Amino acid sequence: MPSTVQAESTNTTTTRMVHPLLQQFQQLFFVSKLVGILPQDLEKFRSKNVLEKSRNGAFYMVFTLIIYIILYNLLIYSFGEEDRTLKASQSTLTFVIGLFLTYIGLIMMATDQLTALRNQGQLGDLYDRILAVDERLFREQCVVDNSHISGRIKIMLIMTFFFEISILIATYIKLVDYTQWMSVLWVVSAVPTFINTLDKIWFAVSLYALKERFEAINTTLEELVATHEKFKAWLSGGDPxxxxxxxxxxxxxxxxxxxxxxxxxxxxxxxxxxxxxxxxxxxxxxxxxxxxxxxxxxxxGQKPQMNxxxxxxAHESELSNATKVEEKLNNLCQVHDEVCEIGKAMNELWSYPILSLMAYGFLIFTAQLYFLYCATQAQSIPSLFRSAKNPIITVIALSYTSGKCIYLIYLSWKTSLASKRTGISLHKCGVVADDNLLYEIVNHLSLKLLNHSVDFSACGFFTLDMETLYGVSGGITSYLIILIQFNLAAQQAKDAIQTFNSFNDTAGLMGAATEMGNESSTTTILYDLMTTTMMTPID
Known part of the structure; x- marks a missing residue:
């Protein structure tokens, strides 16, 4: 009975000391709830810091999605005057690219919202599992600090508002005829990217939290190694x-x-x-x-002043007793496996939004540079990509889009590396302890870690690592060169056709003039012949 009371007291203390990760998501949740990204219940999150399904929230999300689709199509219709003459004035390639990319932002936004609507129950379970991991780490004297998560979210929100407002205002003032009242609809052009960025902040912060837990496990193992090295130095008569x-x-x-x-x-x-x-x-x-x-x-005389x-x-090192440290190493490896499983579940929840973002980033980055080239050649471009007419706005827009993609790829890569480094830290424990029993324990646990590594991908099409980033950069360069070459060929063909048509018109005019000259000469000859005949006397 006393042991039961003691266990309950320990669990209560652990729960009090470990704060849920969602407690740091207050501002992000309210902004996301307002614009219609998350369908979870607002009151449950405010009172208990949990994500629970809500029917009213689902209806509100569907309603906002329908409103966004209507307003976006109205925006395309209002600013589509020059798009209707784009095919006739420019090449078919530019027209097709503009028509396809006009709706890719809307597709990306719809993917984010529909995926959040489908995963609203699983998302709450994901953060509950993270809370359970934090409690297990706390029992192993491995504390994870979540206090700086809120600061990272604030920085991301500030940067999001800065880029969105800068691009929107600069484009509206310089490239939009704001004297017409329909120009107010230009605000809707920023809605898809804003909603997508908020959704990716959820993924990025959650992914960063997983990386912090991997690093906490690695730090604990490294501290065991450092403590044992000091202990060995103390045994050998050195100074720990x-x-x-x-x-x-x-x-x-x-x-x-x-x-x-x-x-x-x-x-x-x-x-x-x-x-x-x-x-x-x-x-x-x-x-x-x-x-x-x-x-x-x-x-x-050789020692500093002390109380x-x-x-x-000099405390005894835990690694000096294999049977004592086996339970701790086993618990840390089990927590590591659980964090890997959480990472896999998180990758599945955001697999389609990540794929749509990477496709959007690749296409928009290539198209924006291509339309910038078209604008320098005094060619017409689609109305929704008129920001390419200004190089400064283009740089800001490309920095914003590429920053989201690069940060997610980099963070996924670092999280995967942190999960794989745990095996190295574990083997350091076996090497520094130099004990056969501990070697067997380390080898057994390292096999488990080898089979529970985590890698993040976009629906399995490609892995989110730096190699993929290098390939995407090369692909953008290659396709941009190809598009420019096609544009040059189309313009040359168009100029040749115009030259040929003008030559035909000139030749036709010259032929008509020559024919008229021949007809007048013949008439003159006939007239002179008749006059001469009539005036000749008859014998």
Missing amino acids: YMDDSHSLDSSQPPPQYDSNLEYLYKELGGLDMGSLKGSGRNKVAPVAHSMNSFGESVQT PMTVNM
């Missing part, structure tokens, strides 16, 4: 606190311990004086402390 401010002089010999004080050592650290005999491995070291408290004479009651203690 050589990096601390209260370090002793390395030239000073270790103090001689009196067997009459053995009971004091046991009271202080539960250490056995008999373990000092022999030089075997994994021996328990005595307590290193200031002997002034016990009346022994030591030299104090006489302070005891300088």
Whole structure:
């Protein structure tokens, strides 16, 4: 009965000390709820910091999606005057690209909202699993700090508003005829990218939280290694606190311990004086402390000023006892597996939105540069891409779009590397301990880690890593060159046709003039012949 009460008290303390990750998502949730990205219940999140399904929230999301689609099509119709003459004035390639890319932003937005509507129940379970992982890490004395998550969310929101407002206002002032009242619909052009960015902030922050938990596990294992190295240095007569401010002089010999004080050592650290005999491995070291408290004479001139009651203690390393550390290593590896499973579940929830974002980024980046080239050649471009007429607005828009894609790829890559580095940190424990039993434990656990690595992909089409980023950059360059070459060929063919038509018109005019000249000469000859005949006297 007392053990049960103690266990319940421990769980209550753990729950109090571990704060849910969703507690840092307050501002992001309210903004996302307002624009219609999340269908979860608002009151449950405000009171309990949980994401629960809501029928009213689902209806509100569907309603906002329909409104956005209507307004977006109205925007295309209102600003489509020059689009209707684009095919006749420019090449068919430019017309087809503009027609396809006009709706890709709307498709991306609809993918984000419909995916969030489908995954509204699984998303809440995902953050509950993260909370359970934090509680298990806390029991292993591995605390994850979530306080800086809120600051990252604020920075992302500020950057999102800055880019969206900058692009919208600059385009509206410089490239839109704001004297007409229908120009107000230009605000709708920023809705798809704004909603997509808010959705990707949820993914990016959650992914960063997983990376923090992988790094916390790795840091705990590294601390075990560092502690054991200090312990081995202490056993060999070295100074385990050589990096601390209260370090002793390395030239000073270790103090001689009196067997009459053995009971004091046991009271202080539960250490056995008999373990000092022999030089075997994994021996328990005595307590290193200031002997002034016990009346022994030591030299104090080489030591800094310390409180006489302070005891300088070298704790036993956990890695020196394989059976004792086995449970901790096993628990850390189990938590690592659970974080990997959470990462896989998160990848499945955002697989379609990530794929649509990467496709949007690739196409928009290529098309924006292509339309910038067309604008420099005084060619007409689609109305919704009129920002390409201004190089500064183009740079801001491309920085905004590419920044989202690059950051998600980079963060996915770093999270995957952090998950794989746990195996290296685990093997360091086995190497520094130099114990056969611990080697067997490490090898067994490292096989589990090898089979539970996590990689992030876009619906399995490609992996989100730096190699993919390099391939995408090369693809954008290649397709941009191809589009420019097709545009040059189309313009040359168009100029040739116009030259040929003008030549035909000139030749026709010259032929008509020649024919008229021939007809007038014939008439003159006939007239002269008739006049001469009539005026000749008849014999």
